[in-house]
Amino acid sequence: MVWSATMVGALLGLGTQMYSNALRKLPYMRHPWEHAVGMGLGVVFVNQLVKWDAQLQEDLDKMLEKAKAANERRYFDQDDE
Amino acid sequence: MIYGSTGATHFDQLAKILTGYEITGARSSGIFMGILFIAVGFLFKITAVPFRAAKTPSPSDSISLLTLYMWAPDIYEGSPTPVTAFLSIAPKISISANISRVSIYGSYGATLQQIFFFCSIASMILGALAAMAQTKVKRPLAHSSIGHVGYIRTGFSCGTIEGIQALLIGLFIYALMTIDAFAIVSALRQTRVKYIADLGALAKTNPISAITFSITMFSYAGIPPLAGFCSKFYLFFAALGCGAYFLAPVGVVTSVIGCWAAGRLPRVSQFGGPKAVLRAPDT
Numbered sequence: 001m002v003w004s005a006t007m008v009g010a011l012l013g014l015g016t017q018m019y020s021n022a023l024r025k026l027p028y029m030r031h032p033w034e035h036a037v038g039m040g041l042g043v044v045f046v047n048q049l050v051k052w053d054a055q056l057q058e059d060l061d062k063m064l065e066k067a068k069a070a071n072e073r074r075y076f077d078q079d080d081e
Numbered sequence: 082m083i084y085g086s087t088g089a090t091h092f093d094q095l096a097k098i099l100t101g102y103e104i105t106g107a108r109s110s111g112i113f114m115g116i117l118f119i120a121v122g123f124l125f126k127i128t129a130v131p132f133r134a135a136k137t138p139s140p141s142d143s144i145s146l147l148t149l150y151m152w153a154p155d156i157y158e159g160s161p162t163p164v165t166a167f168l169s170i171a172p173k174i175s176i177s178a179n180i181s182r183v184s185i186y187g188s189y190g191a192t193l194q195q196i197f198f199f200c201s202i203a204s205m206i207l208g209a210l211a212a213m214a215q216t217k218v219k220r221p222l223a224h225s226s227i228g229h230v231g232y233i234r235t236g237f238s239c240g241t242i243e244g245i246q247a248l249l250i251g252l253f254i255y256a257l258m259t260i261d262a263f264a265i266v267s268a269l270r271q272t273r274v275k276y277i278a279d280l281g282a283l284a285k286t287n288p289i290s291a292i293t294f295s296i297t298m299f300s301y302a303g304i305p306p307l308a309g310f311c312s313k314f315y316l317f318f319a320a321l322g323c324g325a326y327f328l329a330p331v332g333v334v335t336s337v338i339g340c341w342a343a344g345r346l347p348r349v350s351q352f353g354g355p356k357a358v359l360r361a362p363d364t
Contacts, residue, residue, distance in 0.1 A: 019289070022289045023268075023287075023289050023290060023293070025287070
């Protein structure tokens with residue numbers, strides 16, 4: 001999972017920098033260090049995105065559990081009375 | 082006016098009072114007018130139809146005194162492009178956040194919902210139809226943004242959690258599309274692009290810009306699998322989920338109509354010819 005996220009991020013960063021050069025009508029690989037920076041930023045971005053998504057899923061599950069427990073307390077417990 | 086009628090300013094207190102007002106069907110002109118003015122204020126800022134300011138009428142309009150002109154296309158056209166980009170993005174996000182907060186923590190009842198439903202439908206229809214008649218580059222973008230405001234209001238009008246989710250997704254995607262569109266228009270200012278016909282040779286002079294602009298406008302039109310389609314998908318499904326069975330088909334039809342207007346810019350940029358060169362008169 002980490003490797004695929006890293007690869008995707010690197011490709012995303014590289015593609016963005018090459019696209020930026022193309023938009024300005026420069027050679028695609030002009031200033032290659034910018035491509036390295038882009039790849040690094042892409043890797044960081046995608047990895048953080050994957051972590052954020054996992055955290056979001058956990059938080060959502062907790063919220064849904066709390067809401068379900070509150071609803072059961074509110075409605076089912078009243079039925080027992 | 083709401084404070085004058087209720088004596089409360091805190092959202093929690095207002096929530097109880099206004100919800101009771103809606104549920105019991107009590108009549109209070111002060112509360113009704115207050116809710117109306119709040120809605121008008123919000124809708125004016127986000128350029129929703131029909132709340133637009135009157136401006137100096139054009140000489141060619143014989144019934145100009147009776148016609149309200151839109152402030153958004155005129156201001157968008159007259160302002161520098163970075164200012165236009167800011168005006169078309171920031172107020173929409175901030176006002177949407179503001180009114181969502183007021184409605185979630187306060188009250189969102191039938192009065193407000195009817196106003197927002199009407200404005201959503203009107204904005205969608207006008208945004209699609211008015212964009213068809215434009216000849217300048219920034220004006221169809223302004224009308225597209227008016228139409229998009231209508232779509233985004235659809236999500237809020239529902240009053241459901243799915244609607245708010247769709248609203249947030251729609252806003253995010255709208256912001257990205259608008260940044261993209263105005264970035265390209267701004268990049269073309271050196272070639273003095275003002276009219277749509279000036280985009281004629283963009284595919285030859287700067288093909289990457291032309292492709293990017295085309296993809297952005299197709300996204301505006303809601304063509305799958307682009308992001309604009311996804312935002313409209315969520316918004317219309319939220320509308321159907323809350324029972325707004327008229328609003329969703331209107332949105333779909335206006336999207337189809339808007340495809341023509343939004344597709345005009347990429348059509349001209351990809352397939353149009355270079356603009357004609359003016360020759361000096363023969364002496």
